[in-house]
Amino acid sequence: MGLITWIAIVVIVLVVIGLGAGVFFSGLIRGAEIIGNNPAVQNVTQEAKEFLDNNIQGSGSSSSSSVLVITTNEARYRVDEPVTITVKNIGNETLTFPNSAVGLKIQNTNTGQMYSVVAAQVTTELEPGASRMLTWNQEDGNGNNVPAGNYTATAQGISSSSSAQSVSAQVSFEITE
Numbered sequence: 001m002g003l004i005t006w007i008a009i010v011v012i013v014l015v016v017i018g019l020g021a022g023v024f025f026s027g028l029i030r031g032a033e034i035i036g037n038n039p040a041v042q043n044v045t046q047e048a049k050e051f052l053d054n055n056i057q058g059s060g061s062s063s064s065s066s067v068l069v070i071t072t073n074e075a076r077y078r079v080d081e082p083v084t085i086t087v088k089n090i091g092n093e094t095l096t097f098p099n100s101a102v103g104l105k106i107q108n109t110n111t112g113q114m115y116s117v118v119a120a121q122v123t124t125e126l127e128p129g130a131s132r133m134l135t136w137n138q139e140d141g142n143g144n145n146v147p148a149g150n151y152t153a154t155a156q157g158i159s160s161s162s163s164a165q166s167v168s169a170q171v172s173f174e175i176t177e
Helices: 003-019 021-036 039-055
Strands: 068-072 076-078 083-089 095-097 105-108 114-116 124-126 131-136 149-159 166-176
Touching: 003 021, 021 039, 068 149, 068 166, 083 124, 083 149, 083 166, 124 131
Parallel strands: 076 166
Antiparallel strands: 068 083, 083 131, 095 124, 095 149, 105 114, 105 149, 149 166
């Protein structure tokens, strides 16, 4: 340990001796309670919970949530801000997708309108543990910006097992003005 670490330890020990262990630790606990009750800390905690709830969801067949995960790097995007989507194979088998965008479909949940990520029409495989990061520029097939609203992105593929099960995963995100 460095000199600064030793100095900090000595100062803490002297404070504990001077105040008494009971007073020191009760003050430490009270300080933690005050920080925990701070609205800014509670807001960050709630936003982190919402982000995880919105971004780590499996759907589709019963095996899909155990082999495929799709996430976005943010829960909310502004209009014109590129949406980064990551699709990861967390299973033990290779997954096959119909195009280079891993079968990604994006839907506006308010209007039902479907959008695609520009992709080469070549079969794409994801080995176990592999992931693919894609960027959607928030444009429809005609190059027009999509409206603000709630969206879901769904990736669909097929497992390499003898039964060739369909697998899918979904993530939700929001586009705001």
